[in-house]
Each structure stands twice: as C-alpha cells, then as structure tokens.
Amino acid sequence: MNTHEIKHKANQIRINSLKMIHRAKSGHPGGSLSIADILSVLYFGGHMKYDPKNPEWADRDILIVSKGHSSPAVYSALGLAGFFKIEDTLSFRSLGSSFQGHIDRMKVAGVEISTGSLGHGLSNALGMALAARLDSSPKKIFAILSDGELQEGSSWEAIMAAAHYQASNLIAFVDRNRIQLDGYTEKTMGLDPLSDKFKAFNWEVIECDGHDIAALNSSLEQAYTTKNKPTVIIANTIKGSGVSFMADQVKWHGVAPNDEDLAKAVKELEALV
Amino acid sequence: MGIELKAANAWTIGDKLATREAYGKALVDLGDQNTNVVVLDADLSSSTQTKLFAAKFPDRFFNMGIAENNMMGVAAGLARAGKIPYASSFAMFAAGRAWEFVRNSIAHNHLAVKICATHAGLTVGEDGASHQIIEDIAIMRAIPTMTVIVPADATEAYQATMLLADHDAPTYLRLGRAKCPVVYDDSYRFEIGKASILKAGSQVTLIACGMMVSRALEAAQALALEGIDVEVINSASIKPLDSKTICESARKTSKVITMEEHNIIGGLGEAVAACLMESGVGADFKRMGVKDIFGQSGDAYKLLDHYGLAVSDIIHETKSILKRSN
Ligand SMILES: Cc1ncc(C[n+]2csc(CCOP(=O)(O)OP(=O)(O)O)c2C)c(N)n1
Numbered sequence: 001m002n003t004h005e006i007k008h009k010a011n012q013i014r015i016n017s018l019k020m021i022h023r024a025k026s027g028h029p030g031g032s033l034s035i036a037d038i039l040s041v042l043y044f045g046g047h048m049k050y051d052p053k054n055p056e057w058a059d060r061d062i063l064i065v066s067k068g069h070s071s072p073a074v075y076s077a078l079g080l081a082g083f084f085k086i087e088d089t090l091s092f093r094s095l096g097s098s099f100q101g102h103i104d105r106m107k108v109a110g111v112e113i114s115t116g117s118l119g120h121g122l123s124n125a126l127g128m129a130l131a132a133r134l135d136s137s138p139k140k141i142f143a144i145l146s147d148g149e150l151q152e153g154s155s156w157e158a159i160m161a162a163a164h165y166q167a168s169n170l171i172a173f174v175d176r177n178r179i180q181l182d183g184y185t186e187k188t189m190g191l192d193p194l195s196d197k198f199k200a201f202n203w204e205v206i207e208c209d210g211h212d213i214a215a216l217n218s219s220l221e222q223a224y225t226t227k228n229k230p231t232v233i234i235a236n237t238i239k240g241s242g243v244s245f246m247a248d249q250v251k252w253h254g255v256a257p258n259d260e261d262l263a264k265a266v267k268e269l270e271a272l273v
Numbered sequence: 274m275g276i277e278l279k280a281a282n283a284w285t286i287g288d289k290l291a292t293r294e295a296y297g298k299a300l301v302d303l304g305d306q307n308t309n310v311v312v313l314d315a316d317l318s319s320s321t322q323t324k325l326f327a328a329k330f331p332d333r334f335f336n337m338g339i340a341e342n343n344m345m346g347v348a349a350g351l352a353r354a355g356k357i358p359y360a361s362s363f364a365m366f367a368a369g370r371a372w373e374f375v376r377n378s379i380a381h382n383h384l385a386v387k388i389c390a391t392h393a394g395l396t397v398g399e400d401g402a403s404h405q406i407i408e409d410i411a412i413m414r415a416i417p418t419m420t421v422i423v424p425a426d427a428t429e430a431y432q433a434t435m436l437l438a439d440h441d442a443p444t445y446l447r448l449g450r451a452k453c454p455v456v457y458d459d460s461y462r463f464e465i466g467k468a469s470i471l472k473a474g475s476q477v478t479l480i481a482c483g484m485m486v487s488r489a490l491e492a493a494q495a496l497a498l499e500g501i502d503v504e505v506i507n508s509a510s511i512k513p514l515d516s517k518t519i520c521e522s523a524r525k526t527s528k529v530i531t532m533e534e535h536n537i538i539g540g541l542g543e544a545v546a547a548c549l550m551e552s553g554v555g556a557d558f559k560r561m562g563v564k565d566i567f568g569q570s571g572d573a574y575k576l577l578d579h580y581g582l583a584v585s586d587i588i589h590e591t592k593s594i595l596k597r598s599n
Contacts, residue, residue, distance in 0.1 A: 062354075064350075105382060106382075106383055112353065113349070113350070113353060113378075113382055114377075114381055114382050115377075116377070117373060117377045119342075120346050120349075120374065120377060120378045122346075123342070123343045123345075123346020123347050123349070123350065123374070123378065124346050124347070124349050124350040124353065124378055124382075125350060126343075126346075126347050126350060127346065127347040127348060127349060127350020127351040127352070127353065127354065127358075128350040128351070128353060128354045129350075130335065130347065130350070130351060131311075131350065131351050131353075131354030131355065131356050132354065134311070134332065134333065134356070135354075135355075153342070154340075154342040154343055154346065154374070157337075157338075157340035157342060157343035158343045158346065158347075160338070160340070161337055161338065161340065161343055161347065164338075165335070
C-alpha cells in the first residue's frame, strides 16, 4: 500500500474505534486514535508478516500492544487486516463478547498477548525475542508502549534486560502523546528527556512524527539495520489525533463519545479519507 | 513428551537434602531431554540451584538480574513462543514481588510457566521475616487456573519438576532451603492432583505438605508406640486438591489435623477445610501452621518448633483432638 492508502486505513481504524466506544458507552478513545497510524503502517505497510487465515503461523512477525486499553484500535486494525469481520467488533465490552475492554489473546485472533495492566508488554516482547533467537528465526518482534507506562519500574527492568541481551530483533514504539489519565505526563511524572534515557540504557533511538506515514516507514527501515541492540521508535503523537475536539485533550482519555460527538468526529475523519 | 526420570537421582529414605537440590538436578535432566526447556533466574542461581542448568546449557539460561517482575513477563513471552520456561527466585520475590506479573502476564495469558520458588516458609532460617514468606500458597492458589505443588522431599520435588514440563497450566512449585528427610524412594510416582497416604491409620488423619510431611510421619511413629493409630497423608498437590483421598480418610477417622509451614490463613488447611465442608464430611478439625504472625531469624528446625510445628506439637494436637467428643 502507498502512504495515502495506509493513512486511509488509519482513519478507518479511528472511525471504527470511535463507533465501538460509542456503542459500548465506555472505552479509551484518546490512546486508540494516537496509535492508529502506527498500527496501520505495521499491518498495511508491508512491515509485518501475518496470515489472518492462520493466526498462529510459525513464521509470522509478532506485535505486542502493551497499552491494552487501546483495544478498539487493535481490534479495528485486525478486523481490517482480515482476522475477523470488522462489524463483529461492535459488541465491544458487552457481556459474552470476544472483544474485551482490554485485549485478550484467548478471545481474539491476532492478539498475541493479553494486556491491560500497564508495564507488562515489553517484558513479554523480550521473551518472544529471546525465543526467536534461540530458534534462529528471523522474525521481528514489535511492541507498542504508552508513554505513561514508562513510569512503571518494570518497564525499565525490561528496557535494561533487552539491551543486556542485545535483542536487535525487538523494535518498540513509544506512543509519545504526552498525556496519561490524570493529565500531561510532564506534570504527573516527567519522562523527559526520554530519548536520552533510552540511549543511556543502550538502545538505538529513533524519533519521528507518529502520524507521518512516510516517517514511520523510514524509521522502521532504519530500525531493521540496528545491530546488537534493541530499537525504540519514539513516535511523537497527539492523543485523540484526527478529531479536532479530542486532539491533545486529557478528558478524552477514557470517556465515550455521545451521539453528537460521534457524528462530528466521523464527519471530520471521513473528510480525511 | 514422555519425560524420563533418571535412576541416578534416586534417593534413599532417610537421606537428607533440600527440595531445591532435587530441583536443580531435575532441571539438568530436563535440559538433556528437551531443548525447549529454558530457565530464568533473578540473581539467585546459586541459591535456587538453577546454576547447574546454567553451567550445562548457558544459551538456554537467562539471568534477569534482580528484577522479578520482568523475569515473569519474559518467561511469559518465552512460553508464548513455544518454550518451556522454569522461572526461579526466592518465594518471597517470585510469589510476593512478582504476584501481579504471575497473574496477568502468565496466568491470564494461559501460559504454562513453571514458577519454581525456593526458600519458602520459615525454614529460610537465619535471614528472618523479610525472607520468610508464609503467604505464598494463599496468594498463588487464589489465581484462577494456577496449579500449586508443595513437594515433601527430594524424590517428589525431582519428579514434580520433571512432570511439569508436560503440564499445560501455570504452576507454582514451592521449594525449601533446608535439608529434610527423604520419605519416598524410587518406587514412588508423584501425580498432580493426587495425595499420597504415607501411613494408613484409623483414629486421626494428619494431612501435611512440604517440610511437615516428615514431621507428621515422625509424630505418627511416636503415637503408635502409645497405641494411637493415625493416618498420614501428603497433600503435595494443593491445587488441584485430591478431595477423594482426603474425604475418604476423613470419613474413616472423623478427625483431621492439617499442618503446613505457612500462615494458617489461606493455605493447605483452609483448602482441606473447604473440601471437607463442601463434600459434607463432618470431622473434628484443627489447622496447624504459623498463627498469623511474622517469623524471625533462627535455625530452620528450631523455628518450626518455636512456631508450634514441632513433632511434639503434632502429638499434642492429636491427643487433644482425640479427646474432643462429636
Ligand atoms: C498498572 C496499571 N496501573 C493503572 C492503570 C489504569 N490506567 C489505564 S490507562 C492509564 C493511563 C494511560 O496513559 P498512557 O499509559 O500514557 O496511555 P495513553 O495516553 O496512550 O492512552 C491508566 C493509569 C493500568 N491499566 N495499569
């Protein structure tokens, strides 16, 4: 897919995510919208090997989404990638639905690891990276982390260990939207200078605009050339990206759009696609 | 995968060694038999005995440093990718510090990581209360789908370690630091979900796990000299619990005493109590364990005695339960 088509898919991810959250009357719009472009590049930009007909295909690449509350975006991407019918995702968060509030690998094809409790996913990804190396497998292990979860001590345990084990098959994105639940990260518990922190932990660090498809593509290409180190792509994003009234708004972390909000948001996003 | 037990690791009844020593030996035998077996530790490999595996299979051993949460998360990832991970630390940190990683990264992901925690209970000894976890059975058995095994001796610890390779559920294996007498020879076969009757008897049922099994046997011998006939059951498999064996014995004796190197809250005793009540088996009942207080530094065996888990305490409780009239 070309960058225009990838962007188009990203906006479809955004639209479907908002529809899911609206229907469920709960969920996390802000952090779903901020990773839509990253997901789209991974699934539709030719970066990940996967087979929706055979989700456990041994040679597939792996994506672990550590910020499990961004489930609407993950389900929407997997639906668009053909793992299941995208309409099914509208049962999101209702009793008996496969589409749990936080991603659940036992219930949804294509979800590699269930997350939701922040600060686990990078450890899980490192385990899969070490396993791939033991198997002499060329597969790549991607992880998407939130910036807020880097406040968890366990994140830094994993960051330290990934560098120690020189996990060059591990590529982590940080969705650097600068907002967490209570407010701005730098006010709640500052993370800057984030690149320097990763560098000091012996990671290869790439920074880019997390909504620029070409920049994400080239950051990934660069990451594949990293030797003897894991790579982090610090993707500077906007929480709620794509919808004017949600963009960079703390209040859209975890509330559902009402009918009017949804109509407005979808109109804006459809104008983009 | 048909794990083969090595005759070389047959111990003789009465030998004294710690369950962690048998664990270390089993890992090496497993590593020989299955290249998917991987071992993780958190800077305690010479204490947990995973150093034996590390020396022989350095590529499949991961020292994760003093970072137990990450260790459990990495073990989950390894399992998700088809490996058979054994993750070890002291029980205080494997179960205590890393509980939420065990719960969410491992159990909620339905990943069959083997959490093999050594230095559990009071018999850590001199290190004292900060290291003497007496809550681990409770917090581990509370996790949905978690198997919990507390081996009584080296033979059982060796076999449990080997069997777990094929066991398709997350498992907590509780191991000890202190040497304890071997109660099983090579003819024994441990099974997950099965209790073993070490001595048949008719008047009182003693149900023990871990270090307390050999003490229960010792008490039973002393009681026999006084004409008191007790049954001794080793309930190494705390979850799943062998309710059939336990209930049959309780029906026969109508008097049950449980004993464990653990807080009386949430451990073997409460598991047995719930099992008896729900099965409608009425019995006089007594839980022996640490009475909801923290431990302290001291010699391992003296600590057990100090906290009411001496052989003389078992004898005393047996006599008192016999005096109770239903
Ligand atoms: C360990 C843990 N603590 C708290 C929460 C509750 N929680 C859910 S989302 C969130 C903050 C989200 O901020 P961030 O992690 O930066 O994600 P994003 O802004 O990308 O949505 C919190 C505190 C959690 N899920 N896990």
